[in-house]
Amino acid sequence: MSLDSVLDWWVNNDRLIDLLVSSLGETVAMVFMAGLIGFLFGIPLGVLLHLTKESGLLSNKVVNKALGIVVNIGRSIPFIILLVAIIPFTRMLVGSSIGTAAAIVPLAIAATPFIARLIEGALLEVPAGLVEAAQAMGAKPKQIILKVLLPEALPGIINAVTITLVTLVGYSAMAGTVGGGGLGDVGIRYGYQRFDAVVMMITIVILVVLVQIIQSIGDYLVKRVDHR
Amino acid sequence: MIEIKQVNKVFYQGKRAINALSDINLSIAEGAIYGVIGSSGAGKSTLIRCVNLLERPTNGQVVVDGTDLNTLSNHDLTLARRKIGMIFQHFNLLSSRTVFDNVGLPLELAGTDKKAIKAKVDSLLELVGLGDKKDTYPANLSGGQKQRVAIARALASDPKVLLCDEATSALDPATTQSILDLLRKINQEFNLTILLITHEMAVVKSICSDVAIIGDGKLVEQGAVGDIFAHPKTALAREFIRSTLDLSIPADYQARLSHAKTATTHPLVRLEFTGASVDAPIISQVAREFHLDISILSSNMDYVGGIKFGLMLAEFFGTPSATEQAIAFLKENKIDVEVLGYVA
Numbered sequence: 001m002s003l004d005s006v007l008d009w010w011v012n013n014d015r016l017i018d019l020l021v022s023s024l025g026e027t028v029a030m031v032f033m034a035g036l037i038g039f040l041f042g043i044p045l046g047v048l049l050h051l052t053k054e055s056g057l058l059s060n061k062v063v064n065k066a067l068g069i070v071v072n073i074g075r076s077i078p079f080i081i082l083l084v085a086i087i088p089f090t091r092m093l094v095g096s097s098i099g100t101a102a103a104i105v106p107l108a109i110a111a112t113p114f115i116a117r118l119i120e121g122a123l124l125e126v127p128a129g130l131v132e133a134a135q136a137m138g139a140k141p142k143q144i145i146l147k148v149l150l151p152e153a154l155p156g157i158i159n160a161v162t163i164t165l166v167t168l169v170g171y172s173a174m175a176g177t178v179g180g181g182g183l184g185d186v187g188i189r190y191g192y193q194r195f196d197a198v199v200m201m202i203t204i205v206i207l208v209v210l211v212q213i214i215q216s217i218g219d220y221l222v223k224r225v226d227h228r
Numbered sequence: 229m230i231e232i233k234q235v236n237k238v239f240y241q242g243k244r245a246i247n248a249l250s251d252i253n254l255s256i257a258e259g260a261i262y263g264v265i266g267s268s269g270a271g272k273s274t275l276i277r278c279v280n281l282l283e284r285p286t287n288g289q290v291v292v293d294g295t296d297l298n299t300l301s302n303h304d305l306t307l308a309r310r311k312i313g314m315i316f317q318h319f320n321l322l323s324s325r326t327v328f329d330n331v332g333l334p335l336e337l338a339g340t341d342k343k344a345i346k347a348k349v350d351s352l353l354e355l356v357g358l359g360d361k362k363d364t365y366p367a368n369l370s371g372g373q374k375q376r377v378a379i380a381r382a383l384a385s386d387p388k389v390l391l392c393d394e395a396t397s398a399l400d401p402a403t404t405q406s407i408l409d410l411l412r413k414i415n416q417e418f419n420l421t422i423l424l425i426t427h428e429m430a431v432v433k434s435i436c437s438d439v440a441i442i443g444d445g446k447l448v449e450q451g452a453v454g455d456i457f458a459h460p461k462t463a464l465a466r467e468f469i470r471s472t473l474d475l476s477i478p479a480d481y482q483a484r485l486s487h488a489k490t491a492t493t494h495p496l497v498r499l500e501f502t503g504a505s506v507d508a509p510i511i512s513q514v515a516r517e518f519h520l521d522i523s524i525l526s527s528n529m530d531y532v533g534g535i536k537f538g539l540m541l542a543e544f545f546g547t548p549s550a551t552e553q554a555i556a557f558l559k560e561n562k563i564d565v566e567v568l569g570y571v572a
């Protein structure tokens with residue numbers, strides 16, 4: 001499979017190219033929508049995990065333990081099983097268990113506890129002295145979260161976003177196999193079921209490039225906001 | 229301005245109780261610069277953190293500006309804290325904010341409008357001498373500059389009290405002095421009451437009007453700085469005073485020093501002047517009266533709160549009996565004399 005054969009293939013396969021483009025769109029939609037929803041729930045969850053810790057601002061052993069268990073359960077179910085297990089829930093939520101919209105549900109559910117732990121880790125990096133200083137100057141808990149903890153953890157949070165999106169690119173390929181569409185779906189249908197190695201290679205290359213772009217943007221943003 | 233009454237603090241490490249503070253009573257007058265000194269683990273940080281209830285005392289009262297903080301609701305405590313500034317050993321500036329935004333943070337928290345924040349922050353940065361650094365991030369400042377930003381930040385909400393927990397411990401001596409000068413300036417300019425925690429007697433000596441010494445969670449001694457230096461009552465107090473003027477014997481002298489007194493050797497003595505010592509030109513008197521030649525090897529004399537004190541290492545050249553009489557005379561004048569040995 002030389003470069004020539006790839007190019008040759010490219011000019012002779014208009015229809016496939018359309019398919020790849022729309023699949024890329026589906027992948028991007030799945031990854032970013034699931035990421036967005038995951039962060040909507042994952043960030044507050046991570047913040048709560050951090051705050052309810054023993055030495056935390058709103059220390060609460062029971063809540064912390066309970067949240068920890070929920071998050072751990074979410075983290076320990078293999079994605080491919082989660083995907084199938086929650087099909088009834090997915091159907092209830094989006095009216096169907098196949099298609100890109102249906103794939104976003106399990107992706108978001110898998111992403112949420114993952115993000116929560118990453119956010120918790122990022123918040124842990126914020127020196128306790130800063131919270132103390134804010135308390136000493138009369139900051140309310142909400143102000144400490146919004147003006148101290150989150151801004152100080154921002155580089156770590158952006159890192160968490162990057163890691164999550166990259167992970168979701170991988171998961172989205174699995175979601176594709178159960179009818180979610182996207183590049184992973186194309187790769188498997190053509191590459192595995194029809195033995196079309198060229199299509200599989202192209203999907204791989206596109207996925208690699210996508211991951212590279214996400215990582216580079218993430219790294220750039222971290223550099224921009226990190227003043228430590 | 230600050231009343232600490234019968235404060236106790238017990239920490240539990242598993243089942244083990246640590247008495248970090250035991251029955252502490254302190255009264256700090258408005259406008260004072262009050263030093264608390266103690267060695268590591270004595271409970272200094274715990275004490276100062278009790279003053280704004282970052283740490284709640286196990287029992288006892290903390291009254292700041294007439295308000296018993298322990299009786300306040302969380303909301304009122306938050307408001308009360310805005311009148312109590314605090315600075316820290318490690319500055320605790322937000323790395324995500326510029327100098328300007330760090331100083332403006334307390335005002336932002338209080339909901340002050342942007343224009344008023346700008347006016348206040350600009351004037352504070354002028355005060356601490358960092359007018360040209362307002363758009364810099366803390367990571368690009370020196371330790372001394374960071375502490376200046378922290379001081380400006382602590383002053384932003386016009387506090388009546390400033391708490392300093394080892395504020396100069398991470399700084400070199402020259403920078404320490406400049407930060408102490410700044411603290412003295414704001415103390416006078418704003419009649420700000422300052423409670424300052426340190427393990428360095430030199431800091432107490434240079435700016436405090438009063439001092440309390442704590443050891444092992446207990447208040448050992450307290451009073452005006454001059455009085456403590458003049459009449460230290462406890463061994464711990466004497467130790468801290470001495471630590472400001474540590475005089476050691478030079479290595480080559482140490483090598484030549486022997487315990488045996490012979491005809492050809494002469495004594496090396498350490499003289500300690502304290503507040504109790506008779507204030508007179510004693511060295512020249514001794515030399516004249518006992519026909520001694522006195523060679524001062526090194527000396528560290530200081531003047532605090534109207535008293536002279538210090539240490540001196542000197543060799544006495546004279547007949548053995550004259551030397552003995554001289555030492556007796558010095559002792560009569562309440563100068564501690566210790567013969568360290570005999571030098572050939």
Ligand SMILES: Nc1ncnc2c1ncn2[C@@H]1O[C@H](COP(=O)(O)OP(=O)(O)OP(=O)(O)O)[C@@H](O)[C@H]1O
Pocket residue numbers: 239240241246247248266267268269270271272273274275427
């Ligand atoms: N949160 C805590 N939990 C348990 N023990 C504590 C806690 N904070 C302080 N201690 C203990 O209380 C004692 C006093 O500590 P503190 O930090 O007040 O000392 P310090 O005088 O400030 O010392 P340093 O000069 O080293 O800062 C120490 O024995 C310390 O181990």
Ligand SMILES: [Mg+2]
Pocket residue numbers: 272273274394
């Ligand atoms: Mg301390």
